[in-house]
Amino acid sequence: MVDEHYVVSDAESKRPFECDGLSVYKQMPGLVVLPSSTEQVRKVMRLCFEHKVPLVARGAGTGLSGGALPNRDGVVLSLARLSKILEIDPDAGLARVQPGVTNLAISEAAAPYGLFYAPDPSSQIACSIGGNVAENAGGVHCLKYGLTVHNVLQLTVVTVEGEIMTVGCEGMVSAGPDLLALMIGSEGMLGVVTEVTVRLLPEPPLCRVILASFDEPEHAGDAVSAVIADGIIPAGFEMMDSHAIRAAEDYVGAGYDTDAAALLLCELDGTEEEVRYGIEHVTAVFRRHSARSIRVSANEAERLLFWKGRKSAFPAVGRISPDYYCMDGTIPRRMLSRVLTDIARLSREYGLRVANVFHAGDGNMHPLILFDESKPGELQKAEAFGAEILRLCVAAGGCITGEHGVGVEKLEQMLDQFSDAELAQLNAIKDALDPDTLLNPGKGVPTLKRCQEYRSA
Amino acid sequence: MSVVVADLLEQVRDATAKGRALCIVGGNSKKHLGREATGERVDMSACSGVVDYQPSELVVTVRAGTKISDLQRLLAEENQVLASEPPEFEGNATVGGTLACNLSGPSRPWQGSIRDHVLGVRIINGKAEHLRFGGEVMKNVAGYDISRLMAGAMGTLGILTEITLKVAPKPEATVTVRRPAGASDGVRAMNDLCRRPLPVSGACWHEGNMYIRLAGPASVIAAAADQVDGSVLSDDRGFWSGLRETDLSFFADAEDLWCLSLRSTCDHFMPDANWLIDWRGARRWLAGHSDRDTLERFVRDVGGEAWHMRGAQKGDEVFPDRSEAYRRMLLRLKQALDPGGVFNPGRLYSWM
Numbered sequence: 001m002v003d004e005h006y007v008v009s010d011a012e013s014k015r016p017f018e019c020d021g022l023s024v025y026k027q028m029p030g031l032v033v034l035p036s037s038t039e040q041v042r043k044v045m046r047l048c049f050e051h052k053v054p055l056v057a058r059g060a061g062t063g064l065s066g067g068a069l070p071n072r073d074g075v076v077l078s079l080a081r082l083s084k085i086l087e088i089d090p091d092a093g094l095a096r097v098q099p100g101v102t103n104l105a106i107s108e109a110a111a112p113y114g115l116f117y118a119p120d121p122s123s124q125i126a127c128s129i130g131g132n133v134a135e136n137a138g139g140v141h142c143l144k145y146g147l148t149v150h151n152v153l154q155l156t157v158v159t160v161e162g163e164i165m166t167v168g169c170e171g172m173v174s175a176g177p178d179l180l181a182l183m184i185g186s187e188g189m190l191g192v193v194t195e196v197t198v199r200l201l202p203e204p205p206l207c208r209v210i211l212a213s214f215d216e217p218e219h220a221g222d223a224v225s226a227v228i229a230d231g232i233i234p235a236g237f238e239m240m241d242s243h244a245i246r247a248a249e250d251y252v253g254a255g256y257d258t259d260a261a262a263l264l265l266c267e268l269d270g271t272e273e274e275v276r277y278g279i280e281h282v283t284a285v286f287r288r289h290s291a292r293s294i295r296v297s298a299n300e301a302e303r304l305l306f307w308k309g310r311k312s313a314f315p316a317v318g319r320i321s322p323d324y325y326c327m328d329g330t331i332p333r334r335m336l337s338r339v340l341t342d343i344a345r346l347s348r349e350y351g352l353r354v355a356n357v358f359h360a361g362d363g364n365m366h367p368l369i370l371f372d373e374s375k376p377g378e379l380q381k382a383e384a385f386g387a388e389i390l391r392l393c394v395a396a397g398g399c400i401t402g403e404h405g406v407g408v409e410k411l412e413q414m415l416d417q418f419s420d421a422e423l424a425q426l427n428a429i430k431d432a433l434d435p436d437t438l439l440n441p442g443k444g445v446p447t448l449k450r451c452q453e454y455r456s457a
Numbered sequence: 458m459s460v461v462v463a464d465l466l467e468q469v470r471d472a473t474a475k476g477r478a479l480c481i482v483g484g485n486s487k488k489h490l491g492r493e494a495t496g497e498r499v500d501m502s503a504c505s506g507v508v509d510y511q512p513s514e515l516v517v518t519v520r521a522g523t524k525i526s527d528l529q530r531l532l533a534e535e536n537q538v539l540a541s542e543p544p545e546f547e548g549n550a551t552v553g554g555t556l557a558c559n560l561s562g563p564s565r566p567w568q569g570s571i572r573d574h575v576l577g578v579r580i581i582n583g584k585a586e587h588l589r590f591g592g593e594v595m596k597n598v599a600g601y602d603i604s605r606l607m608a609g610a611m612g613t614l615g616i617l618t619e620i621t622l623k624v625a626p627k628p629e630a631t632v633t634v635r636r637p638a639g640a641s642d643g644v645r646a647m648n649d650l651c652r653r654p655l656p657v658s659g660a661c662w663h664e665g666n667m668y669i670r671l672a673g674p675a676s677v678i679a680a681a682a683d684q685v686d687g688s689v690l691s692d693d694r695g696f697w698s699g700l701r702e703t704d705l706s707f708f709a710d711a712e713d714l715w716c717l718s719l720r721s722t723c724d725h726f727m728p729d730a731n732w733l734i735d736w737r738g739a740r741r742w743l744a745g746h747s748d749r750d751t752l753e754r755f756v757r758d759v760g761g762e763a764w765h766m767r768g769a770q771k772g773d774e775v776f777p778d779r780s781e782a783y784r785r786m787l788l789r790l791k792q793a794l795d796p797g798g799v800f801n802p803g804r805l806y807s808w809m
Contacts, residue, residue, distance in 0.1 A: 401599050426603075
């Protein structure tokens with residue numbers, strides 16, 4: 001079925017599979033299997049189905065919500081060996097790839113044709129497209145170019161019974177309920193993806209970044225809304241607070257204004273005329289919103305330098321704290337100042353620092369809670385603080401996860417987001433497609449039993 | 458809970474108890490799509506109106522029976538628009554119906570479909586529960602994507618009551634460049650052009666001409682239009698609205714009409730037939746009688762689908778045949794959302 005060399009059962013070799021990017025959750029799997037084709041995936045899944053063995057599909061293991069946490073008595077199905085780019089059709093603007101291909105490898109393969117794959121999660125150098133599909137990954141450019149769900153045309157899916165089916169099509173619309181969208185973001189709980197057809201877009205000829213600093217986070221937040229209300233859709237629109245600015249600046253020296261309370265990075269791309277038009281409008285808006293300083297990248301090297309600070313914000317924060325816990329709540333932009341104020345209050349109450357990095361354009365917050373795991377109780381405190389932040393997001397009209405997924409991490413917060421009837425409906429869909437709860441059990445949607453436990457706690 | 462929703466819940470409860478089918482009707486503008494509906498009418502027209510509109514967030518929430526044309530008028534006041542350019546069908550099309558049928562206009566390949574823009578929905582399921590999925594933010598991966606699952610379901614999985622959509626800034630101007638081309642050359646030329654980073658918002662071949670529409674700030678599209686061969690149309694609105702509304706004479710005169718969704722670069726085929734090619738080649742309309750099996754076999758080989766839009770015999774399937782595994786998945790989802798099978802039975806497929 002699968003070459004025995006690729007069936008891993010000894011503890012030492014299984015060790016790398018015991019957790020994903022959220023390493024506070026660990027569990028050694030029963031067995032790790034690394035198939036190399038859709039047919040092998042089908043056979044393994046069929047066997048697991050017949051013997052009622054739980055199965056967790058795994059891409060590169062970079063997920064941040066424990067979505068790839070194994071089961072002790074189950075199989076981890078690693079798709080790492082399905083790593084071929086099967087086809088690039090530059091004229092149609094699409095690529096057919098296997099799920100183990102990394103996100104960045106798709107853009108690299110498309111680059112000679114002047115094309116790129118738009119979603120760019122921060123782990124793009126390592127994360128796999130299969131994992132991106134499972135989590136509906138976003139990135140810094142999804143304000144303009146959309147999420148994974150907007151950039152995938154077709155999937156080959158193996159069902160829990162071991163049947164192969166195609167959802168979506170190579171055109172731009174497929175009849176009937178959108179099974180493609182149902183599969184995307186379903187965290188490996190409804191099927192396993194073995195082939196992905198993605199859209200490729202023409203690379204914009206020009207790309208420039210405006211770097212602006214502000215004395216008040218509110219001014220920066222209002223400036224973001226004003227730019228978008230002005231009819232400009234930047235390619236990326238990021239915000240950092242003073243903790244994040246200083247940590248990043250100390251780490252990489254991107255030339256950030258370290259006296260500022262907030263910093264905005266606004267990327268504009270397109271033809272020369274489009275970019276020029278955008279820069280004129282955005283800088284005018286920033287000036288109207290009392291920006292302390294405004295700089296426009298003069299060349300590609302400077303653009304990359306401006307981004308470098310933002311892109312290294314997480315490791316930079318890692319330097320100023322032994323551990324950090326990254327949240328992923330999303331809010332309507334207009335609620336930004338209110339939510340930031342509340343986070344600052346909670347930060348004082350919990351006695352834990354927070355650095356805020358924020359996909360401002362689409363309202364996706366990544367507060368980084370700084371803590372020290374070696375201090376007893378501090379991890380639990382950080383988790384409780386994080387849960388409160390997510391409740392704030394839901395209360396503000398937002399949601400508990402923008403792009404990291406629910407996994408095991410946010411099961412309890414699903415109760416803040418959904419009513420029991422809504423959770424029962426989600427579970428009914430899971431039951432319909434996976435009646436024995438074999439695919440990634442214990443993730444994504446809390447079971448009715450767990451709901452009752454949480455609600456009564 | 459509004460009186461309207463309470464009435465709808467009561468109607469669903471009643472139908473489930475009596476085992477009667479329901480037929481969901483918004484503006485009744487899409488009766489010609491899909492298969493014939495039977496059952497007791499659920500009138501969505503009272504379930505209309507704007508719930509919330511936040512122009513600076515680019516987000517609007519409306520009740521499902523709200524007319525597309527009314528919504529576009531409201532958005533226009535803020536210089537915004539539904540970017541997917543859905544047909545308005547003489548002002549009768551509703552937001553709910555448009556999402557249920559997942560209908561998009563000529564801008565779809567560049568601006569996305571209504572399925573791409575839906576952020577959240579409220580639905581009534583077959584257990585007469587009023588549920589909310591998704592929300593009003595662009596990024597949301599909590600729970601399965603039931604909002605988008607509803608797109609294209611044609612009401613078979615539940616009643617949409619409220620829909621939150623992402624809207625877009627209205628382009629300052631558009632320019633259309635036209636040039637004569639045969640269909641084969643037209644398909645190639647449209648795909649070539651779309652590899653270039655130009656602000657394209659329409660690419661169609663019709664009656665010996667290729668039409669390329671550019672949209673954006675006036676200064677931007679003036680520069681872009683110089684890079685596209687052909688002559689600028691002095692007034693392009695009639696052509697694109699006729700394409701969007703499918704009321705160009707090509708459509709109006711067709712007794713039999715097929716719509717094909719396939720890879721845009723697929724070679725032009727059946728050259729003697731009467732074609733209109735939209736979406737840079739990814740959507741192809743075929744007017745005139747065609748053999749269903751031949752057509753289906755052909756499009757399946759090129760990764761596509763054929764829909765019979767007009768001229769099907771009563772009782773025929775109009776949407777593409779599906780594999781056993783696919784059918785089973787659809788039926789199980791139907792069972793999960795509508796266990797009594799009351800919503801629009803037979804509207805999508807005879808077996809669902």
